Amino acid sequence: xxxxxxxxxxxxxxxTITLFTQNTNAQSSAEKKLTLTYQGLNxxxxxxxxxxxxxxxxxxxxxxxxxxxxxxxxxxxxxxxxVVHYKWVDVMLFDQETGVAKDETMKVKRITNFYxxxxxxxxxxxxxxxxxxx
Numbered sequence: 001x002x003x004x005x006x007x008x009x010x011x012x013x014x015x016t017i018t019l020f021t022q023n024t025n026a027q028s029s030a031e032k033k034l035t036l037t038y039q040g041l042n043x044x045x046x047x048x049x050x051x052x053x054x055x056x057x058x059x060x061x062x063x064x065x066x067x068x069x070x071x072x073x074x075x076x077x078x079x080x081x082x083v084v085h086y087k088w089v090d091v092m093l094f095d096q097e098t099g100v101a102k103d104e105t106m107k108v109k110r111i112t113n114f115y116x117x118x119x120x121x122x123x124x125x126x127x128x129x130x131x132x133x134x
Contacts, residue, residue: 031087035117040078047072047111049084059086060108068114081117086110
């Protein structure tokens with residue numbers, strides 16, 4: 001009986017830890033959205049933005065499958081406000097001297113989409129009804 005209670009307790013602890021870990025991973029990979037002002041590239045070639053309170057927010061890169069038609073390398077976009085969609089991802093770290101990949105990763109913010117804040121966006125499958133009745 002004592003052994004059974006010990007096994008059930010152990011199983012409960014393992015199950016709780018597993019569920020918590022899965023929930024944390026799901027939250028970290030969920031896409032988020034912010035409205036920010038673009039400041040250009042920083043010294044490490046990351047995309048630098050500022051929020052409405054002046055807090056600097058840096059994004060590591062842009063997803064290659066981003067549907068945006070704009071390029072953050074365009075200097076004409078500096079100072080403009082954007083709605084930025086992003087998610088946290090793991091990227092591989094490389095040795096600076098040899099260029100060889102390490103067995104380490106780092107969590108960074110990756111832009112999945114962005115567009116000018118004043119641009120109207122429609123949700124998929126939205127029906128627009130228009131009438132020319134006078």
